[in-house]
Amino acid sequence: MNLTGQMLIGGQSVSGTREALHAINPATGQPLQPGYAGGDQAHVEQAGALAWAAFDAYRETTPALRAQLLETIAGEIEALGDALIERAMLETGLPQARLQGERARTCGQLRMFARTVLAGEWLDVRVDQAQPARQPLPRADLRQRQIPLGPVAVFGASNFPLAFSVAGGDTASALAAGCPVIVKAHSAHPGSSELVGQAIVRALQQCGLPAGIFALLFGSGREVGQALVNDARIKAVGFTGSRAGGLALCQTAQQRAEPIPVYAEMSSTNPVFLLPAALQARAASLAQGFVGSLTQGAGQFCTNPGLVVAVQGLALEQFVATAAELLQHSAAQTMLTPGIWAAYQDGVDSLSRHASPVASGVLPTGPNQCQAQLLRVTAAEYLANPALQAEVFGAAALIVQCRDEAERLQLAEALEGQLTATLQLDDDDIALARSLLPVLERKAGRILVNGWPTGVEVCDAMVHGGPFPATSDVRATSVGTAAIQRFLRPVCYQDLPDALLPTALRHGNPLALRRLVNGVREG
Amino acid sequence: MNLTGQMLIGGQSVSGTREALHAINPATGQPLQPGYAGGDQAHVEQAGALAWAAFDAYRETTPALRAQLLETIAGEIEALGDALIERAMLETGLPQARLQGERARTCGQLRMFARTVLAGEWLDVRVDQAQPARQPLPRADLRQRQIPLGPVAVFGASNFPLAFSVAGGDTASALAAGCPVIVKAHSAHPGSSELVGQAIVRALQQCGLPAGIFALLFGSGREVGQALVNDARIKAVGFTGSRAGGLALCQTAQQRAEPIPVYAEMSSTNPVFLLPAALQARAASLAQGFVGSLTQGAGQFCTNPGLVVAVQGLALEQFVATAAELLQHSAAQTMLTPGIWAAYQDGVDSLSRHASPVASGVLPTGPNQCQAQLLRVTAAEYLANPALQAEVFGAAALIVQCRDEAERLQLAEALEGQLTATLQLDDDDIALARSLLPVLERKAGRILVNGWPTGVEVCDAMVHGGPFPATSDVRATSVGTAAIQRFLRPVCYQDLPDALLPTALRHGNPLALRRLVNGVREG
Known part of the structure; x- marks a missing residue:
């Protein structure tokens, strides 16, 4: 276990400049070492610039490479072994078996999104072929795919230090969609966050991908979080936490020069x-x-x-x-x-x-x-x-x-x-x-x-979402494969020559996608 | 041509209480008769209550009935004949051929959404079957479908008095999704709006559907529009118009006790x-x-x-x-x-x-x-x-x-x-x-x-949308079949007996939908 008390930006450990936060062992009330000095606006700026610089390349990676990244992250988290479980136990008071189960869920979730990326349905490819002889006007060749929104800010949750945190559902689905991710770690479990962050950094290295695709920031107040949501290069936000916290992020996101979607999962009495x-x-x-x-x-x-x-x-x-x-x-x-x-x-x-x-x-x-x-x-x-x-x-x-x-x-x-x-x-x-x-x-x-609501299956059919104030966006789920759709947007290509078309849209269908062609779903 | 100068609420013509607005013939600068007295908050309240009362029944109509409604509306618009074209020419200054083409586009769009409803892909049915013997925990039976958001407020555009107005793309896609629609007519073409509104009222009657599924309101100031977006029963907004107008609606929608999605198409230099x-x-x-x-x-x-x-x-x-x-x-x-x-x-x-x-x-x-x-x-x-x-x-x-x-x-x-x-x-x-x-x-x-951007094909692959400020929601398109997705949200059903499941999710797949079952797409 190698905890540095530092943030991760561009694949490097970077020291914060603000007061150090310490996780508290809730079972004893005692602070845990090391301290994690908080980041400032310059760190957000640095992480944002790197994420932005990596975005165009990352979003055009092949499904195979993106799936490999997600699987490598899962493997690297497992390779952390007992050190991760022990640190998470100290930081959260949660029992060992629960955290082992949560680790399995987290890694299973990463591998599920790897399969989702490979299956390709998220691209929602639609092709309407040219009809040059159509009357009264010819029809152009029109092709649609989904592309990622851009770098995503993820706010880790306190109650799932692995499955809804640094490499949790928001990060996994954003990376699957092709979005770089900047995580603002939850102050309750900075050590677990650093370990998982290091695992992601190693996975990016192994896959030969730009380090800017991921960053991990710390900060005890609102400075880092607000700067992150206000950064023009951030194009969406994932959050799990309190109603007040979620609403504050929604307000910030709405008041930007370019408002952006916030997926805040906030409160429910079930x-x-x-x-x-x-x-x-x-x-x-x-x-x-x-x-x-x-x-x-x-x-x-x-x-x-x-x-x-x-x-x-x-x-x-x-x-x-x-x-x-x-x-x-x-x-x-x-x-x-x-x-x-x-x-x-x-x-x-x-x-x-x-x-x-x-x-x-x-x-x-x-x-x-x-x-x-x-x-x-x-x-x-x-x-x-x-x-x-x-x-x-x-x-x-x-x-x-x-x-x-x-x-x-x-x-x-x-x-x-x-x-x-x-x-x-x-x-x-x-x-x-x-x-x-x-x-x-x-x-x-x-x-x-005839069941009980605790226990959220990670699968295709799950919806972990709901009308306000359960979440800030009733159209989305934060658990299950449909979560990838939160970070995508459609783009239409009209009359592009094959040489300019994205691979998914080429005439020969090289990715063997099940497309909607002239209104008919391919078998 | 039977213009009453009245609004349409619950299938009835209802007189407004505010100052009458008159369309202006832009070619002459002269006002056109009749005047359209504006509605007030009580009219919004009445239309909202009727839409809400109709919602649960309308959203569970069969795909066949909903498709029939859309096709009947198209037929009723065509049955208006030259009267609609002549009135629209007077109100907009647009030439006859353009308006005839726009009418064809409008009716074609309604029929396209009828086909979309019948094809059923919008339901995005996902089934993960129970695995009672799974270790360490059994898996429940989980089934997901899309349901409509609720009543939708549609603000007609000035520049497409038919295709982006009372029975335009927003209305057609919302009705296709299963949402009642309350249209705030654009003040530039109230007569054309009334004629098309009457066509929708007749179509609802012919299909035996509740009149509350549609209402048409007038109003020259912001009173009706703001009251509509503030009405708790309205769950989404479609708008095409100016940047200032769109941003005002976004702000109102965000400040509600329950914020709602606004799809505002605002400004672009292309x-x-x-x-x-x-x-x-x-x-x-x-x-x-x-x-x-x-x-x-x-x-x-x-x-x-x-x-x-x-x-x-x-x-x-x-x-x-x-x-x-x-x-x-x-x-x-x-x-x-x-x-x-x-x-x-x-x-x-x-x-x-x-x-x-x-x-x-x-x-x-x-x-x-x-x-x-x-x-x-x-x-x-x-x-x-x-x-x-x-x-x-x-x-x-x-x-x-x-x-x-x-x-x-x-x-x-x-x-x-x-x-x-x-x-x-x-x-x-x-x-x-x-x-x-x-x-x-x-x-x-x-x-x-090698084309020119004017001319927006209505088809599966079209995207009429884009990053802010082109629209308020980069994830959506307002033209093409994908526009239906704006008015849907996912719901998951866990372990429901077949007798309680919605038809689309029943074990026997009675709608013959192409579902995603245990991660595999049905052929």
Whole structure:
């Protein structure tokens, strides 16, 4: 393990000029070495210039070379071995098995995007051939492909130090699209960030690609992040974090001379609807599944089930009683950072002002530990207090008790945008579910039946996204192969001679792409 | 021809409450009857409520029914016959043949989107089947489709009273996506708008669809437009018009409690690069093609070639001399509105402050006539005066003379975002073109060789879009089948029983869609 406490710009370790930030071991509250001196505007300028200089060459690399880069990064991350896992454990308080799983997910994600690049559907090649004899006017030869937007700024998330961080989903999909990436590391895990950054630098070297394709910057305040989003050479932003943080980046991006897309994944309470037949048949097992999902990883997931919606009655009371019993025995778990722990306390306090306590988890025994909390309100109270809609990041949930199905539907309509919405149902609930579905489709990016929202599969069909404020762009997903589309734009080529056409659009179709030609999809 | 001077809300003619606006016959300067009283916030509220109420039903219509609607609208527009063409001629000053062609384009576009809806690729169905035995964790059944965003506000353009107006590309693609549409008619052609609006109302009736799927509002100030974009039920905006108008809508949309996408197509000077071998070989014919494209329709096209970039020398002087000669004989043509005419005068005045006159067209003989203008500057002057980058809407163009190819490349890099960029080249220019192409790809949505940018084919491969300020969203096109994607978002369904799945996602694939299943594209 070779931590320098430096940033990575142009393949070189570069010392920051601002005050050093130190990761805090949340299990002890103690700072970790080395310190990471923050960058300044000159570092952003340097990284931006290198990314820009590398962009035209990188975006025309062959699919094979780009896939090789993604696979080499995965291999280099694996080659970091236990050192990465050990450092990430120290910086995040997350257990070893979780971080090993997250590393597998991160590397699997890089390899998935390698396959996506090779498959070539992201190029969305469309060809309308010339019709010189068409009346009243001839048709030109028109060909469309997707090209990358340009250098992308990625802001690492605190809660996935590998899978949503330096080489996480945003970086992997941007590199797959052909965009250089400048990562602003999350201050909670700078050492893990540096190790993974070094892995990317090595992979670029091995693939013979310009070092400017990647940079890793540190900074504890807003200076680096704001400078990055304001840099004219940055053409898109990926962010996972708080609503306030995401909105600040959106505002900066909109106020630029050239506004740019921001993909901010921000906040979601992930409502779970317990339908009557299911609740009647299996209140206790539902409670068990719910508490398991709620308390997993101290509830530090974007898709944590923070809201349970049910109609009042004995079955609900049985669910509540079982959930309360289980929660009371739920051990306190170390949270990611002192800041997240403090925000969790504030969030629970805010819920408590409007909702009644149901149960609390085991009392914390060390610093920064999350004591799980379950509260309840009536639907009328929930509807009357918009503050109750705010996400509390951690193992806290609110049970909302509706008078009847009409009030449940009203509540569903009043929800803000969500990453997920879940239906717990039995056969007799199907008709009711059918009436809720149209509302949930308008509210969420992913709809689950008889599952729990934590656990986000990395695959073609996944949507990790949703209406505002779940994300800043409802048209996008930040997980799964469709995430590559966030960093692409279409360009049309009219009557270009074959010698000037990009390879993907040449008449002989040298990349063997499945094109749309004169309105017909090639087999 | 049955013009009521009323708006269309819920299939009914509704009188406005604000001051009546009158179209002006630009050829005479005289107002046309009837007056169209403007709507107010209550009308927006009413149209918004109806659109919202119709949304869930409309978005689940079968592809067949939605295609039928689009085809019926086309048929109803054609059934308006000469009345529509005659009214549009009065309101716009455009000649009969042009408007007949535009009507054909409009109806062809509606029918193209009908075919697109039926083909079903827009649904982008992705299926990842359950793997219950997978280790370490089972995989759920995950299915993704695209659903429409919600009701869309469409702002008609002045320069295409049919093809970019009430039933134009924005409306057609939004209806194809499954979005209700509320059109704010352009004040320049309210009569044509009402006629087309009535055609849409009739089509909805014939298809047995809710009247709330479409509304047509009038208003001379910003009240109706701003209220529309601020309405919480509106989920996207389509706009074609000025940079100032587009930016105002973007700002409003961003400041909503729930920000929404705005697709504003705003401004472009459409640079044409005359490469040396082509210029040497055919300066006179290039000048002829250029002046033809520049003066067509009084230059009132978004893709009008307003900028010619060449390296200094005898060949350029020959081009300039021929273009000047042709332009001097170019007849003055009536512009669309007095406002557009006045803006053209201002734009030419502004260019004249920094550029030297080359030639002017024939002097106007009537009101609101556009006198074509050709001016020239050196590249150094162009680079020093950002005001010269502003689009002048009409038949005015600027020739920029570069010292050498290095300066031309520098100028290309300094350009703002464009809808189009054109290369005039011969075989000996290919190497030079190859060096310019990467820059132009970053600057424009469409790149042409040896053509002229006016004339936008409606097809799969077209991109009518480009980097800011050409449009507000570089990821989109407003012409061609890909325009449907602007109004869609992905939703993932996890472990839904077949009875709850949308038809497109059912296990038996009843719509016979070409899905992506477990990473493999179905044949």
